[in-house]
Amino acid sequence: MIKSAQSKVEYLVTYIVWGLSILLLLSMIFLIYKMVGPGFSTIRWDYFLSEPLNSGRSGGISSILISTLLIVGVCLFVAIPIGLGTAIWLTEFTTSQSFLGQNIRRSLDILAGVPSIVFGLFGNALFCRYLGLGFSIISGGLTLACMVLPILIRSIEVGIRSIPSEHRFSASALGLSTFSQLYHLILPLAVPGIVVGLVLGIGRAVAETAALVFTSGYVDRMPSSISDSGRSLSVHIYDLSMNVPGGESNAYKSVFVILILLFFLNTLTMFLADRLLARKVMNE
Amino acid sequence: MKEKLTIQLIMALILFLPFNRVIASEQKLIITGSSTVAPLMLEIAKAFEKKNPGVRIDVQSGGSSRGLSDARSGLADIGMASRGLKPEESDLKNYVVALDGICIILNKNNPVVKLTDQQIIQIFKGEIKNWKQVGGLDAAITVVNKAEGRSTLELFEQYFKLKNSEIKASVVIGDNEQGIKTVSGNTNAIGYVSIGAAEYNVELGTPIKLLSMSGVLATTENIKLGLYPLSRPLNLVTKASPEGLQKKFIEFATSSEVNTLVQQQYFVPAKK
Numbered sequence: 407m408i409k410s411a412q413s414k415v416e417y418l419v420t421y422i423v424w425g426l427s428i429l430l431l432l433s434m435i436f437l438i439y440k441m442v443g444p445g446f447s448t449i450r451w452d453y454f455l456s457e458p459l460n461s462g463r464s465g466g467i468s469s470i471l472i473s474t475l476l477i478v479g480v481c482l483f484v485a486i487p488i489g490l491g492t493a494i495w496l497t498e499f500t501t502s503q504s505f506l507g508q509n510i511r512r513s514l515d516i517l518a519g520v521p522s523i524v525f526g527l528f529g530n531a532l533f534c535r536y537l538g539l540g541f542s543i544i545s546g547g548l549t550l551a552c553m554v555l556p557i558l559i560r561s562i563e564v565g566i567r568s569i570p571s572e573h574r575f576s577a578s579a580l581g582l583s584t585f586s587q588l589y590h591l592i593l594p595l596a597v598p599g600i601v602v603g604l605v606l607g608i609g610r611a612v613a614e615t616a617a618l619v620f621t622s623g624y625v626d627r628m629p630s631s632i633s634d635s636g637r638s639l640s641v642h643i644y645d646l647s648m649n650v651p652g653g654e655s656n657a658y659k660s661v662f663v664i665l666i667l668l669f670f671l672n673t674l675t676m677f678l679a680d681r682l683l684a685r686k687v688m689n690e
Numbered sequence: 691m692k693e694k695l696t697i698q699l700i701m702a703l704i705l706f707l708p709f710n711r712v713i714a715s716e717q718k719l720i721i722t723g724s725s726t727v728a729p730l731m732l733e734i735a736k737a738f739e740k741k742n743p744g745v746r747i748d749v750q751s752g753g754s755s756r757g758l759s760d761a762r763s764g765l766a767d768i769g770m771a772s773r774g775l776k777p778e779e780s781d782l783k784n785y786v787v788a789l790d791g792i793c794i795i796l797n798k799n800n801p802v803v804k805l806t807d808q809q810i811i812q813i814f815k816g817e818i819k820n821w822k823q824v825g826g827l828d829a830a831i832t833v834v835n836k837a838e839g840r841s842t843l844e845l846f847e848q849y850f851k852l853k854n855s856e857i858k859a860s861v862v863i864g865d866n867e868q869g870i871k872t873v874s875g876n877t878n879a880i881g882y883v884s885i886g887a888a889e890y891n892v893e894l895g896t897p898i899k900l901l902s903m904s905g906v907l908a909t910t911e912n913i914k915l916g917l918y919p920l921s922r923p924l925n926l927v928t929k930a931s932p933e934g935l936q937k938k939f940i941e942f943a944t945s946s947e948v949n950t951l952v953q954q955q956y957f958v959p960a961k962k
Contacts, residue, residue, distance in 0.1 A: 461729035461732060462729075540720075541748060619751060619752060620752060623748065624750045624751045625732075627736075635748050635750070645725070645729065648725070649725045649728065649729055649751075651865040651887065651956050652865060654868075
């Protein structure tokens with residue numbers, strides 16, 4: 407009697423879990439269909455290769471695509487070393503109970519929840535004005551780095567923490583130096599955490615609008631260097647749908663492009679992380 | 691080995707990124723402000739750059755108040771504002787580039803030809819629900835409102851002293867084209883769009899009609915003459931009297947040379 411009641415509950419839980427996953431999947435498919443459908447049917451190759459005309463109503467997005475890649479590139483170039491360093495310090499060089507470590511962690515969690523417009527105004531004040539970088543791709547990238555760092559550090563930290571301490575003990579017992587431990591053991595095992603952090607970080611960086619309007623700016627011409635102002639894809643989509651009458655159809659095309667870009671960047675991240683770090687364990 | 695090569699390649703790419711390539715003899719202007727004016731100014735700037743090689747004009751958006759404060763603080767050479775200057779802002783100099791006006795549109799087959807401001811307010815608040823109450827057919831009114839964040843919505847609400855939460859909309863639309871399509875396809879709809887876009891569609895034969903506001907016909911001509919009440923100027927703003935490149939650009943942006951560009955953005959040129 408008791409047993410059958412138990413199994414009923416178990417069936418029910420299974421159904422609920424399945425139901426919820428299917429619901430999520432369906433809403434995802436619906437969203438992608440709604441977003442991609444109108445763009446996909448009208449997009450042509452030259453959309454990727456020409457510059458925007460008539461405020462983006464016609465022409466392509468080549469300059470905007472390049473600006474976006476440069477902004478994300480600057481962001482990752484700065485965020486990855488700082489993020490890895492901080493995460494390693496938090497896990498390996500300080501105890502989880504230490505005063506400093508706890509406070510850094512708490513501030514990171516608060517920073518991760520700060521609205522992006524605040525980062526935008528901060529970036530505008532610090533990078534554009536105080537450091538004199540002006541509206542530029544580098545200002546935008548640095549601002550995004552500030553935004554992405556909390557997520558990146560915390561996910562890498564979780565990744566490193568999930569490594570069983572037995573591994574560390576055996577490494578120490580074998581007389582490995584701190585550096586060798588980090589390079590040969592901790593980092594390769596932390597790859598899943600790093601990948602999660604990077605994927606979330608890139609997602610936030612590519613999707614960002616508010617922080618970039620005030621830092622990398624609105625100019626839609628092809629940037630000739632990273633000290634030029636350049637419009638990102640998300641800013642372009644925002645502008646086309648909010649400020650440009652008749653820009654809707656090109657906004658949908660840009661949405662399609664941004665989804666492809668995210669897919670491409672995420673795949674590349676996983677591939678590179680795999681190549682550069684994960685194989686270390688097997689080689690050595 | 692292969693991995694090292696990849697890393698070296700990436701490093702080389704980063705190092706050779708032209709970090710600060712300053713082109714000598716290049717002149718640069720920074721324009722910031724209203725997001726309504728920014729798309730138009732971007733096009734004007736491109737036309738100006740084409741006419742004057744070696745000149746670069748960076749247009750940044752961010753809102754009218756930002757444009758005014760940047761012009762005042764000197765962060766921008768020129769500010770953009772999608773409204774007239776207030777008395778306390780009279781220290782700034784302003785130049786009208788274009789005008790923006792909105793009009794109430796009805797379907798051509800709707801027998802109603804006139805609505806008072808009060809009736810319009812009541813219709814959008816949902817207090818008048820049937821065309822019969824304002825002298826039309828016995829049919830429910832379809833209220834077409836703009837999506838939040840639209841500059842036309844802002845101007846409309848400002849003029850009629852309405853809050854967005856008070857408007858009882860049946861349909862919420864994005865751009866002018868969508869508004870015109872909705873009203874032309876529904877005999878009982880009422881909406882408001884940019885006059886430039888509406889006139890253009892009437893010429894094309896779209897079945898809509900433009901209502902007069904307080905007795906003034908909704909035409910681009912009346913906006914230009916300053917008679918039509920529901921309009922606003924799109925301004926360029928400077929701190930002091932413009933000089934050099936600044937002056938040259940303002941002269942270009944306020945000349946009749948930009949009229950086509952202005953009309954392409956559904957605004958009304960300031961000069962004939």
